[in-house]
Amino acid sequence: MATGNTGVRAGLGGHRLPQPVPAGEYENCPVTDVLRRVSDKWTLLLLTLLDRRPHRFNELHRAVDGISQRMLTRSLRTLESDGLVEREVFPTSPPSVEYRLTPLGVSLLEPLSALAGWAVGHHPEIAAARRRSARERV
Helix, strand or coil, rough: CCCCCCCCCCCCHHCCCCCCCCHHHHHHCHHHHHHHHCCCHHHHHHHHCCCCHCCCCHHHHHHCCCCHHHHHHHHHHHHCCCCCEEEEEEECCCCCEEEECHHHHHHHHHHHHHHHHHHHHHHHHHHHHHHHHHHCCC
16 A cells, blocks of 8 residues: 555554545555455365365365355466465376465465454454444334
């Protein structure tokens, strides 16, 4: 984000946000980019499964209830293009493919784990606040 000091308290990562935040700057922010990726419907689940061990495509497909083959392929390709997952093709007949986390993917697990811990620990408070908010809107 921009480096201009606008007197706004430093936020995530110690960066100061300009006021107003330009739309283009927000859209190009690396934090926004990564959060969009990990908040995708299947990404966290796939990263968690691949953290345990490498998986073949059909193992992943069976392990994730409700994901279509097309969506699994698309999600894995996206994670691969981001450098978080690597794909290895084995010369069998028919060829089999195995997916594993890259070192970059493994390095993402610790901050995701911290976020998950925060979410689990604070979910009762968030749920209570949502209920209060819903009652106030009625």
